[in-house]
Amino acid sequence: xxxxxxxxxxxxxxxxxxxxxxxxxxxxxxxxxxxxxxxxxxxxxxxxxxxxxxxxxxxxxxxxxxxxxxxxxxxxxxxxxxxxxxxxxxxxxxxxxxxxxxxxxxxxxxxxxxxxxxxxxxxxxxxxxxxxxxxxxxxxxxxxxxxxxxxxxxxxxxxxxxxxxxxxxxxxxxxxxxxxxxxxxxxxxxxxxxxxxxxxxxxxxx
Amino acid sequence: xxxxxxxxxxxxxxxxxxxxxxxxxxxxxxxxxxxxxxxxxxxxxxxxxxxxxxxxxxxxxxxxxxxxxxxxxxxxxxxxxxxxxxxxxxxxxxxxxxxxxxxxxxxxxxxxxxxxxxxxxxxxxxxxxxxxxxxxxxxxxxxxxxxxxxxxxxxxxxxxxxxxxxxxxxxxxxxxxxxxxxxxxxxxxxxxxxxxxxxxxxxxxxxxxxxxxxxxxxxxxxxxxxxxxxxxxxx
Numbered sequence: 001x002x003x004x005x006x007x008x009x010x011x012x013x014x015x016x017x018x019x020x021x022x023x024x025x026x027x028x029x030x031x032x033x034x035x036x037x038x039x040x041x042x043x044x045x046x047x048x049x050x051x052x053x054x055x056x057x058x059x060x061x062x063x064x065x066x067x068x069x070x071x072x073x074x075x076x077x078x079x080x081x082x083x084x085x086x087x088x089x090x091x092x093x094x095x096x097x098x099x100x101x102x103x104x105x106x107x108x109x110x111x112x113x114x115x116x117x118x119x120x121x122x123x124x125x126x127x128x129x130x131x132x133x134x135x136x137x138x139x140x141x142x143x144x145x146x147x148x149x150x151x152x153x154x155x156x157x158x159x160x161x162x163x164x165x166x167x168x169x170x171x172x173x174x175x176x177x178x179x180x181x182x183x184x185x186x187x188x189x190x191x192x193x194x195x196x197x198x199x200x201x202x203x204x205x206x
Numbered sequence: 207x208x209x210x211x212x213x214x215x216x217x218x219x220x221x222x223x224x225x226x227x228x229x230x231x232x233x234x235x236x237x238x239x240x241x242x243x244x245x246x247x248x249x250x251x252x253x254x255x256x257x258x259x260x261x262x263x264x265x266x267x268x269x270x271x272x273x274x275x276x277x278x279x280x281x282x283x284x285x286x287x288x289x290x291x292x293x294x295x296x297x298x299x300x301x302x303x304x305x306x307x308x309x310x311x312x313x314x315x316x317x318x319x320x321x322x323x324x325x326x327x328x329x330x331x332x333x334x335x336x337x338x339x340x341x342x343x344x345x346x347x348x349x350x351x352x353x354x355x356x357x358x359x360x361x362x363x364x365x366x367x368x369x370x371x372x373x374x375x376x377x378x379x380x381x382x383x384x385x386x387x388x389x390x391x392x393x394x395x396x397x398x399x400x401x402x403x404x405x406x407x408x409x410x411x412x413x414x415x416x417x418x419x420x421x422x423x424x425x426x427x428x429x430x431x432x433x434x435x436x437x438x439x440x441x
Contacts, residue, residue, distance in 0.1 A: 006215045006288060007404050007427045008396040010378040011227075013363060015311040019301025019327035020365060028311045034325040035269075039258050039299065063232035070313075076251060076371045086250035088370070101252035125243050135247050139376055142229030144220035144395050146376065147239075150247075164242050196236045205213065205239035206248050206372060 009145035014070050016139075021072060021105035042104035044075075044116040046097040051080025051117035055188045056134065056151065056178070059110045062142075063196030067110025071140035075102045075114055075151075077133075082120030118153065124163045131158030131165065138193065147203045151191045152177045168202050175201045209430040211244060211372045215288060216429075218401040226391035228352055244372065251371040254297045256331060264330035266302075266342040274324035276305025276343030280413065280421040281379070284336045285366060288431040292336025298426075299329040299365040300340060307346030316348050341419070347386060359386040359393060368428035379424045380406045 012020075017028040022036040045053065056075070060068045077100045078084050083093045085100050100119075104112040116134075124130035134151045152159055154177055159165055165173055178189035193201045222234035267273050285296045303309050303326065306318040310325055324343065332338045342362070350356050361378040368374065380393065387393055387402075396402045407422040414421040 005290075005404060005427050006218050006401075006429060007375060007377055007425075008401050009219045009375060010363075010392060010395075010405065012365075012376050013378075014313055015303075015309040016301060016363065016365075018310055018325065019299060019363065022327070028313070030312055033320075033322065034310045036325055036327045039254070039297065039329060040252075063234075063236070066232075068233065074374075076247070078247070084246060084250040086253055086370075088250045089246060099252055122246055124245050130245060130247065133247065135371060137371065137374060140233060142227070142231075142233030143222070144224055144227065144230060144392070145222065146374065147222070147235060148248075164245070167242060168240055195233055200235060200237050202237075203235050203239045205241045206211075206244060 011141060011144050012072060012139040014141040016072060017105050021103060024105050024107070027105065027107065040101060040103045042102050042112070042114045044098065044100065044102045044114060046099070049079070049096045049098045049117055052187065054116060054118050055183075055186055056114040056116065056191055057188055058112060058191040058193060060106055060112065060138070060193040061110065061195065065197070067106070068140055068195070069106055069108045069110055071106045071110070071112070071138060073104050073106070073112045074137045074139075075116070076100060076135045076137070077116065078119040078122045080117050080120050082122045084122070121158055128161070128163055129158060131156050131162040133162075133164075136193075147195075148206055149193065149201055149203050150176055151189070153189065154178060154180050172202050175199060208433045209287065209369055210433045211370070211429050212431065218396065218398055220395035224391065224395040227395055248372050249370050251369065251374065252367060254295065254331065254367065258297060259329060259331050264328050264338070264340045266324065266326065266328045266340065269325055270323040272323045274304065274321050274343050276321075276324075278341070278419040279344050280339065280341055280415065280419050281362065281407065281424055282337070282339040282413065282421065283424040283426060285332050285338060285368070285426045285428065286336060287368065287373070287428055290427070292332070293368050293428065294332055294334045294336055296332040296336065297329065297367045298332065298338045299327075300362050301327045302342065302362040303345040303348055305343045305346050307348030318346070318348065344381070352391060357386050357389070359384040359390050364426065366426055366428060369430055373428040373430045375426070375428055377405060377426070381422065382406055382409055
């Protein structure tokens with residue numbers, strides 16, 4: 001195998017907001033002097049999307065248990081029937097305009113949020129299904145490279161047989177499972193992320 | 207085309223914990239990452255079309271009433287996979303300090319002037335040959351609080367989407383010959399000198415435009431190479 005000539009990763013730094021998540025204006029330009037627009041944000045809902053609408057919300061904490069106010073989180077997920085909006089997923093399923101990708105910066109309290117739909121189960125290794133899940137990719141000042149994790153849903157029968165959850169030590173699996181709440185009639189899944197320390201979220205080497 | 211993503215390629219990346227860059231100390235995982243198979247969830251990723259981009263988004267010198275101060279430059283190159291095949295329709299986003307080394311971000315309190323004609327953000331999609339181009343001004347160096355007399359070398363932040371969520375890359379482009387290289391813990395978090403060189407643009411005289419702008423070339427290589435016949439991606 002020839003030596004890889006991959007371009008190395010570097011940190012997103014503290015100032016990415018105006019470039020990558022500019023709709024959070026008060027975070028970077030409270031006086032409204034500059035302008036830039038989002039390519040993508042935390043709202044994944046398209047007008048034609050089908051499935052259960054949900055909100056995913058959480059706080060990300062550092063090794064001292066302090067919220068991280070300058071992180072960016074990206075999510076990637078299948079639609080409600082378990083299909084990814086990508087050419088590699090070429091299953092002949094009807095599909096919405098739903099892209100399945102979202103991006104949220106954290107606010108001063110370290111809180112991120114996504115409005116989306118609950119994904120369906122997706123194909124896994126060896127033809128076995130994977131339980132519904134959302135892939136998270138996290139960036140921040142102090143992170144020289146992105147870290148990946150997954151959010152699973154509570155009370156999901158498929159979790160017990162999920163091929164990825166099953167390689168996670170039993171005592172750490174709960175860090176990957178959101179808790180269900182209801183707020184103003186809306187279903188909210190809380191997914192707090194602890195980057196380091198006690199009850200550290202499981203991160204994957206992929 | 208079926209791509210695989212060898213983990214060995216990532217050995218060129220910085221370690222999560224690189225104590226010379228102090229913010230990594232509390233923001234890096236302390237438990238070993240769990241090795242997992244690449245499933246459909248990792249091998250797919252978002253796809254963007256030209257509706258994500260507007261004309262002029264790649265020209266950072268034309269976003270305001272006047273032109274920004276500083277040295278006008280062209281930054282261009284190809285986005286490639288590990289087999290050096292071009293990646294078309296890749297979304298490339300960038301952001302940077304102005305010519306004085308000041309970001310418009312409210313958190314940046316470096317006492318250097320803001321430029322009312324420069325925001326410092328741009329985006330583009332690569333063409334069918336994986337080619338991208340930006341017009342901007344050369345960002346200035348700036349101090350930061352990591353250690354006594356700490357200064358970041360001139361750099362432009364890049365964010366790139368490739369074929370999958372695995373090939374997602376956020377990096378920084380540096381300029382050739384920067385005297386601050388030996389002192390910067392972020393640049394040196396990449397420990398292999400050859401890999402560090404791949405973050406440094408090359409001066410491109412051939413594409414420098416007479417009487418108008420210097421040109422720098424920055425090719426970006428993302429994870430992913432063609433699967434060999436024996437090496438399928440179902441594992």
